[in-house]
Amino acid sequence: MSATPKADNLRAILIVDLGAQYAQLIARRVREAGSYCEIAPASKALAKARSLNLAGIILSGGPASVYAADAPAVPRELLALGVPVLGICYGMQWMARELGARVSRTSRHEYGKTSITVQISEELFEGVGGHTVAWMSHGDQVESLPAGFEIFADSATCPIAAMGDRKRGFFGVQFHPEVTHTVRGRELLDNFLFRVCRMAGDWKPDSIVEREVEKIRELVGPKGEVILGLSGGVDSSVAAMIVQRAIGSRLHCIFVDNGLLRHGERRVVEETFRGQFGMDLAVVDASERFLASLAGVTDPEKKRKLIGRDFVEVFREQAKGYSQAHFLGQGTLYPDVIESVNAHGGNTAVIKSHHNVGGLPDDMDMQLVEPLRELFKDEVRAIGRYLGLDAAIVERQPFPGPGLAVRCLGAITRERLIALREADAIVTSEMEHSGEHKRLWQYFAVLLPVRSVGVKGDARTYEEACAVRLVESSDGMTADWALPSRELLERISSRICNEVRGINRVVLDISSKPPATIEWE
16 A cells, blocks of 8 residues: 655665664654664664665664563674674664674662763764763673774773774663753764764755655656545645645645644644645545544544545545545644554554544555654644745644543543543643743643532532643653643633533543553543
């Protein structure tokens, strides 16, 4: 159902995922430095390396021991490709062992912020000298150096905290430069990218758009047409802009009003994309269809599956009006793929289904066009600004594909959706009016199927509760709950309880991700 255009000549860093919780974070740091990268598990790393215009390799950390029977089987040939290699934690230990050094269990586990001493302020450590703080997390360590290597840094408990072979461009660090707790971590990664690998720093919005436009043109051809589901969120909006740039009027956008939208969503989409950008936009009112499918359904996974099914059916029906519409455009992001399916062949668990990832039927007979599939949210926003999208869309907080269905816990009814929509509009307007939303990733309301006794106008009420969800995050993969000012919470609570029929209690969600997810369902 999908096709892959030929690879381009963009120089790339390969990140080999060895089971680390930080593999995606390494990728974000490389991208933030203006360098293109891709991720592959150990089992696919060599093939991926040979398919890229390879400039360097980063071996991630991982939970295993290099001498354990179940250790990732990393191809030794990666060290013979003639490009620089940076090993991080487990990656360093694997490289050292493969090159003849000894790796063994430490006398004590080293975890957390650690003071390290830089011995050689060159190459990887150019500009980073003396004492600095790094984040350690290891129970094994390199005991001896491979031939040709030098010690670049040490710590009180780790004699070889960093090592390097300057001639081959091979470096290893026992700590994690990708995390913010490593004070000079970004400088180390930049040194590897630009001093060692000689990257050009050309992974920027203009080059990303140009690359994706070329791939779409090659995939779709001179006559193919693309149907794209436009929700009005930043992801589908940016995807639509890129596809339009590639094929012009052969893009046909469909906005599905499924009855699960935020306040004013339909109006904003019509005014922006039909009015401002002149896109071919069809608005389909399918609210009765979706609400009928969801009637009496309380299981969140079943909600998502039903909504995904109905979306596909709507697109199928609409596609019949276009003889060459053999392509389906989607605003799928990298985090969507990671949460929904095992994207890189590792042991990542499926957290929840996304209606536009991995759930399309095999008989759909449409190829996918997903220009954002390998991008993080911050990259998408930057591209949106470059393409001229209004800040109101570019900076808009993420909204789940299933819409309010996964924020309306329990059975979905039209009345409960109205209450949730009104409460959510109050949260949004008060947060944005106060300016406190600028530091947040998301801020929204959740309707709970929990009734409690209250008092309104001296009369007893027995109504539902509303949870307010406010989180800080950089990419949605992890998140911390946020605490706004007391005055703001008072206004939100007072307005919801006084203005929204059916709600008499407001609570604040103070759960981080993990262990919770950002959305409740």
